[in-house]
Amino acid sequence: MDDRSIGIIGPSGGLTWPRLFKAEGTRAARRQYARRVAVTDLLVLLVVIISSEYIWLGGNAGTIGPQLGLGYTKFGVLLTFGWWLALRLGGTRNRNVLGSADEYQRIVHVTVTVFGVIAIVTLLMNFNLSRGYLAIAFPLGLIGLLFTRRIWRRWRRREILRGRLVENVLVVGQPENAREIAGWFTNHPAEGLRVTGVWRPVHATESQWLRVGENFVPIMGQARSLKSAVKMAGADAVIVSATDELGHHGLRDLTWELESAGIEMLVSPNLVAVAGSRIGMREVAGMPFVAVKEPTYAEAGNWPKLVFDWCGAMAILLLSSPILLATAAAIKLSSPGPVFYRQERIGRDGEPFQMIKFRSMRVGADADLARLLEEQGTAGQPLFKVENDPRITGVGRFIRRYSIDELPQLLNVLHGDMSLVGPRPQREGEVALYDQTARRRLRVRPGMTGLWQVSGRSNLSWEEAIALDMHYVENWTLMGDLQILVRTVRAVVAKDGAV
Known part of the structure; x- marks a missing residue:
């Protein structure tokens, strides 16, 4: 079982181990995808910054900070790596951001922030920085980043629809909730998620199974540890839909256990028809609550x-x-x-x-x-x-x-x-x-x-x-x-x- 395939329990109750769901290869492919995006970002920024200097200044760039001996070429290198690092710190290449609707918004936010900081520093340090140079670099860089990210997203979508880059999910909770979540993933295949197992915090017979599309996924209970259930399901992420069964301490312990294994944990608020923009968190006396904003039809x-x-x-x-x-x-x-x-x-x-x-x-x-x-x-x-x-x-x-x-x-x-x-x-x-x-x-x-x-x-x-x-x-x-x-x-x- 070195490929960490999921065991599928069929209607007859027999346990088989077809080589369907693999976790390690998918994780490596997603890490490689993030690295490729990072390299592309860096190349785009280098081309944009160098082009902006020659388009606006030609061969007579001069200096922007005589007291520091800072010329436009050095400044361009610093701007490129600073911008690229800001994209990393802004979470634009995070696992849960790549491919999501939030990806473009973060890129725009980071880019605007970077150039806002440059404008403030230039004013405070009295640098002789050409506005035309920035006026070219800002839109070209933003357009270049958004364009290449769009290309990568299309490639990612094709790979997911071919069955690659798909994350396996273990649902912690009732089989009915798992079936609903699995159905939602099936109707949105481009999201790249599939349910490969169910683990119940309370007792569940190991011979139970849940039909998901054409496959059957195992329903595991307390007789099997969560760590074992994650391994059996080949899970990359765990979705918790049974917070009432786990309790506050159980949910905290689950977080610690998954963190040590490098498994992402998501908590389902069972609000399928509510957009993410309407969902937030509110803390009352140290206890977190999911806050749902009013409908926006008005x-x-x-x-x-x-x-x-x-x-x-x-x-x-x-x-x-x-x-x-x-x-x-x-x-x-x-x-x-x-x-x-x-x-x-x-x-x-x-x-x-x-x-x-x-x-x-x-x-x-x-x-x-x-x-x-x-x-x-x-x-x-x-x-x-x-x-x-x-x-x-x-x-x-x-x-x-x-x-x-x-x-x-x-x-x-x-x-x-x-x-x-x-x-x-x-x-x-x-x-x-x-x-x-x-x-x-x-x-x-x-x-x-x-x-x-x-x-x-x-x-x-x-x-x-x-x-x-x-x-x-x-x-x-x-x-x-x-x-x-x-x-x-x-x-x-x-x-x-x-x-």
Whole structure:
């Protein structure tokens, strides 16, 4: 067992040891990945600093600190290694940061801090440092770091989807919690985590097993020590979901035991649908608590999002005007009827509004909707979607494939009925089928695109779609809107789930 493979207990109760999950090779690969990122950071900074000196100063660099004999070349070397070291101290290459959403934010924060410190020191020491030199080095360095990190993240994602760089996780807690966590990891394979074992702080029979996808992972109890369970699962990390069973002292002892083995420990607060930005820690009388901030749907109606929507809609409308004119002409020439199609949809707080689109169906198509839904057996579901819809025209099929039919909704955004990003506006009949949970999506303005659309568009089930909409409503951020818009462009280009 030198490869530390996990033993899988099958339904028959027999214990087998297939060579599936390996820990040592994965850890070495992740360390090598971090080293490669570090080397790339250093090379990028060296190239940027040297280039900035020659672009701005040419061969006549001079000195910036005559009293110290500090020339631009020496300063550039110091800046390069100081910047590179700051990236290390800022945690941009930490194991739990590489590949996460926090990686880019930390790089930006570290870079701004470094140049802020340089500005202060230059002022206090009265250095004759060229502002143009810094004005070139700062953006080029930041762009270079973000670009190379993006390349590395894509490489990392490909490796994870091939089964490499995947971390094995031992769940400490109830099998039901482990199954939920394992399901979440399965639905998000690019995160690179998989459950390979369950250890219960209380008694559990060693012959028990838990099915995770196509595999069976062992459920171990007090008869087996945690150290033995970690080894059996080949675990790189331990997720604790049974804090009540462990108790405060048990959790502390567990932390010490894992620290000595170099195993990362995570505590699951069982808040799967809550964004990390809303979760913090609060200490009361020496006891830590998980603090969950209020849902952010109220902020989605404030002026920053309104300004963002209005400016974005105007810019897109101007840039896409040739496409709008060409589409209008194609619709008018290809089939009888109006160019635009208006339909009543339900907006924020249940208020109806007239949504405008390019007409992609024949005239009178709405009269056939009920019959088509009945024929495919989905009339009672709150998502009126017809598969292989015969009402769509030839031009309509093309503009739907690339979501061109949605562009006139920019006028709805300018009018204030819709947002660029938000839950998809639905019809009154669909809203009538909402349950209490689904009605919460009406607390924000509906959007032209949203988390639902970029996560699968028409390929998602209603339950999956409403879960994504609820996550957006409760965890809204302006940065999240920007990310969704970028993902929308990719989804449209790839025609992912288009109808």
